[in-house]
Amino acid sequence: MKAVEVKDLTFSYDQETNAVEGVTFSVEKGTYTTIIGHNGSGKSTVAKLITGLLEKKSGSIVIDGLELNEDNLRELRNRIGIVFQNPDNQFIGSTVRDDIAFGLENHCVEQSEMDGIIEEFAAKVRMSDYLNHEPTRLSGGQKQRVAIAGVLAMHPDIIVFDEATSMLDPQGKEEIKKLINELHHDRGLTILSITHDIEEVTAGDYVIAMNRGKVAVCGTPEELFRDTDRLKSIGLQLPFALQFEEELAKQGVKISRNITMEGLVEELCRLNSNM
Amino acid sequence: MPIKFEHVSHIYSDGTPFRYVALQDTNLEFREGAFTALIGQTGSGKSTLVQHINALLLPSEGTVYVMDREIKAGSEPKGLKSLRKDVGLVFQFPEYQLFEETVLKDVAFGPKNFGISQAEAEEKAKAALRLCGLSQEYDERSPLELSGGQKRRVAIAGILAMDPKVLVLDEPTAGLDPQGALSMMKLFRDLNQKHGKTIIMVTHDMEQVFSFCDEVVVMEDGRPKIQTTVQEFFRDSSLCEEMNILPPALIRLKDALKKNGFEIDEDVKDIRTLAKLTAKQVKHHG
């Protein structure tokens, strides 16, 4: 079952050049897919298109088997949530409680049920102790956690993270990454994460690499990293483990292509003890 | 002359319920000509510290010495303009300070404020723009229509055009993609090594500290906790772990290999040398 199916998607901001052109990909239900590409490659535009924030020029977007159009936009928004980059600019309420309530109000949830829902989802993102805090008293990571709670309260099947950790400090980044992994593993949510973090890419199930508004590579992380030259030509870095393996190869030691540090160390140890 | 902090404290909103001590009894010296990284958790006082260097913030207690100037708590600072010319401070997301109609005008804005002629300011602006990798074709474009990375280069050129001796950078690569961040860091290295600028950079990125900087200052709770060379700081993971910092990948790999019986010299600091050492031992066994 496909969670998201995008076919031949094209979009233009200025009617002249296409910011997104002929983009085709699909995301399996329950998978963790990352989208990478340098700034301006069209990743964020794709995120806005599939969440219905931008209107496509041509092509089709199918969410959970339903083609996205103006009539079902509202309904599909319940199924696909999005967390943006800037923690400040998506915090709408004056307190954590109010911010989570904002989405519930929009979806006409009964007032009597709101407190229960708010508390449930605040607990899921570990923000129960901060319910009455104002945004100025929260860290970037905490604000992003509130944003995630707000999205979760809509019971989506798919969550898009549009560089949701890029403005956070290392501590905040870790918090959010951990939370995203939990959502994926424990709740079986489909995750679509737009990122620059190559290590996050290696941890995902699938990866879509974008370049100049088009899909350059679409497959598993191993497949993406197989073609090193292609990767470099679209301006992407290799994960550290692969960089090291390249250096080893120059020294005449060829090992299998591990994309994670753990895999690399394990293999080297095996070779080293192999008398 | 170096930059020196002597018993410097900074208290925000003193005498109100919002009183907050951001910097306390800080003693610190930044070596002239060095590329120093200033690290530490959010709220540890990094940003407050750097804003003292060009007297945007004044010490509540203590004295800051910047080259031959003295900024003392409680006294009105003298020669502010010349200080701000000598110490170029690049804020986080500096692209938000662009406002002129053209790139050239915006970059020339700084030098003009320091009282040089229009023509001379434009000369300096052009030189700074080329230094930041922006060719002549950008001169007459509106800064607002450039890409994020280009805007940031324009903003940095705007500071460089004032020809500062010291460059203070507050998370200069935040929000850039890895490629953009790398070329920005190479620019700073050039400015430091070829143009002799003293650089103080606030960052969270240990890979950058490891690959580009000479010295490290770690801030904790408004005080410098560690000041040492980059070499020393990343000798192994222990200092990083103590400070709750994820060490650079190379150090993590080195430590993991050592833990697993590889013999690796402490001073290894580039990927090639580490690969060589590892390859030798693997081959020996194989």
Add this chain to the structure above:
Amino acid sequence: MGNITLGRYIPLDSPIHKLDPRAKIGAMLLILIAIFFPAGWIGYAIIFAAVSYIIIRSRLSISFIWKSMRPMLIMLVFLLIINVLVIHTGVPLFSIGPLTVYSEAILQTLYIVVRLLLMIMITTCLTATTKPLDMTLGLEDLLKPFEKIGVPSHEIAMLISIALRFIPDLIDETNRIIKAQESRGVDLKEGKLMERIMAILSLIVPLFVSAFQRAEDLANAMEARGYQPGEKRTRYKVLKMKGADWALLLGAALVLAGMVWLAYFR
């Protein structure tokens, strides 16, 4: 910024803070109207007593109230000068040079000043004890009847609450831009006219650019979470009038009635 007391919310735990904002706004309006009846000094004494009672119950410090009234002192001096120059009725009290000060001038000034001070006390009391957001909720409810004649009460309230939410962020942003431009040699305090114009431009343009960016982000975030202006939505915060709220309104109505009686039926 820290010195502004007028209109600032003071978070305290008092019975007045807990009152329904609609009751507070209603009571304030009633008392403001009451002040305009010429009920004489007894009337003002009654209003003063009522307001003082509220202030004491709200646990606001006297010095806070005093601070919010202080800007009015300049007004007082100004009024006094005008009245002394213009009013020549009543008993001549004393002379300064060619100018004779009459009792009526002093009395008139005091009259206006007392009214002004009472008004400020009342509005300060409202703003200091009511969270800005609760105030907008109250306003939304009070404006609801006007929806029939096309007043978008909900949208107005949403607009105000978002503006309130982003004021601290915008102040931070402004301070950052000021610092960034000061680092580029901008001098906001001195300089020739042209330099000052440039200095102000160097703040305003970036502020606008960032405010627009913010607005765009915010619009996306709101839309993504299902907000559609004009569409039906439920409300998390529902205001409920309790006994104390009705008591406040009743009290305010009594004061108003008392003033009317003192002014016309005595």
